[in-house]
Amino acid sequence: MNTCRKHMHLDTFSAKPPDSSSLEIRWFFSKPVPELNTFIREGFPSKPVSETRTDLYYPIPGREDLSLKIREGKQELKKRRLQGTPLHFNGSQAGYLEIWDKWVLPTELEERRYPDPISLRKQRWALKIAPSDTGAWTARPYATYLTQGIQVEYTALSWRDRAYFTFGLDGFGDIGQAALLNFLALLPPCPELTLDQSSGYPYWIARL
Template sequence: MLTTYELRWFYPRKAPEEIQLWFEQNCLVQPLQAPETREDIYLYSPESKFLGIKLRQERLEVKWRKAELGTLNFSGSVEGKVEKWGKWLCCDSKQESFELDQVVNNPVWVSVQKVRYSQLYQVLPEFSLQPMCDDENIDNGCKVELTHLTIQESAWWSLGFEAFGDNSRLMDNLQITANKAFNTECGFKFLAVDSYAYPSWLTRVYGE
């Protein structure tokens, strides 16, 4: 099981151009790298904002919120809610259990198209950051991502930080990475009211 500290925001419509440019200049080490494009299938459970279940690339992922850790502020114009999550992964090597045709016509399963720009950072013992490739194994780190979302033919976008590592360092890993990202003014006011995880986002989309 993987434990993470996460900080996310969600906003309707396409991401503003200034946010895309800010992210490329201040978060990505190689701004011209191609984003990841994929489809995730979420189980919509409106009464369970603490639980996230999805099918992703023939793998079942289950996440549950362990704790709400309060609000962090950065650079005067950014505030967001930190949550502690546990993640459990189940892979089907025979590709027999998690087939999309079993859920594609079931209304409780929701398709979300994603175009995701991301950068992984290793947090070194002296609390400095070192950019890494996604496939490298590190003990303490944080991933920052800008994701363009399409759900029910509607466009959304999300900015997120996902820190992992030693329990005693999870908050430091998150804060150091977010401080680095927001060290340069992004030209956008991120509010705590828009800060939540994917289960709450799905409830907001379907509750409108």
């Protein structure tokens, strides 16, 4: 199957209503960022539990708006609705705000259509942040079910014995840009949070 037909296959599937959607902002780094690691692991009464897993990503040349991966045996497709919008906060900090739709794929969409997967080993610390009626934020364990909130994570990545790191926020439910900005204001001063280092996984993977 040629590349064009692969893309058409995914675009046809992603024309269906998504299983979920999220408002996301993410950064990638080539070295640890202690301030962000400490923010996640020590900044809230609820402490995250370290999770380790390996995800397989299938790069789709020329399509940085598509992400196809296998996570814990499930095939997931994500599609970005629009080009990321620059979001500035805390003075000099900034990142690209993106809306992503997600589908859990049926078994007939087999990964062999997409050769040469990239295997990313992840050690992740994640929390779900719930808004309250007073405007405050409450941290909950990642496994907590919430109808709306923000998932925040710091992840150490390993690929071909090389180390990378990512920090990201996913707003779900009715969380909008204003709520994300309110939470971003809590982040510590960190010069690494720039537009140059902000992207979704497909853009970053295409440049490995």
